[in-house]
Amino acid sequence: MQHKQGGANCENVTALVTICADGSVLQPMIIYKGKNIMKKWGENNVLKAMITCLPNGWTDGELAGQWIEHNFDHQTKYKAAGQPQILLLNGHSSHYTHEVLCYACQNNIITE
Template sequence: MADLGNPVRIKYLPSLAFSIARRRSTTNKATKPPNKKWAQAFQKRHPELKSRRVRAMDWKRHENNIYDKIIHYSELQLILPENVYNMDETGVMLCMLGSVKVLLSKDDPRDYRGAGVKRTMVTAIECISANGRSLLPMIIWPATTHRSNWTTFPTPGWHYACSESGYTDSKISLEWLKRVFDPQTKGQANQKPRVLICDGFS
């Protein structure tokens, strides 16, 4: 049962042994139940066994904590902090609803008005290492093609991409890996493994 991930509790061993003994009995004589110290004596008779305290874990989590994953996690602990990176995206709204002065009745209680303003979002993909080194960002414009006049001030090393929504997608994420992450981290790693932590990117 231990091999199946559900070892027998020591307190249940005597009753289990008693049940087996009654089934195997070939006489009509009543079988005596084991005493309180039977489990300890059983363990002494079988030195390949040992008692151990284990904590309860939900089966859904237990299935995820398989041996290979635990070994892989242990190996990741050897990766240096400067080779561990976290990337995420943040949005900047270009058009926002503001307040304007209007003329209306002094009895009118409304302090807002309807406005048809298109909210345009620009996304920046940012990445930082565990030791605090940041990579140059990638800016994603909401368009089908990028125009050079969108960048007013010089931003050496910055990268640009476009999407209809202004958000990142799988294609842009892959481009970011090729154009930004790999070139800016490969030399730093010096052929050592790198870890990239990201959320929600296929």
């Protein structure tokens, strides 16, 4: 999801948002463009979002691996109660790295 507001002096921010089949929403991941996380990005973080940055402001395979383990699996495993979890992805190449797919396979997560 991208949101642009204001003048021409803007940068993209990527938000990874997940809505579960039961209607609940997971804590999002916000990716700012930059090399260092600024303290003010985490201020008033009422959604308890995972806040990070990359030079281009987009997700990559490493962040996708962190997200599936620390956000998706951590926040949904109890709901699955031992049953397979299904994760629908948007087809971005960073979602289909060897590490992400192995983690999914080892943790009973079906990716589509």
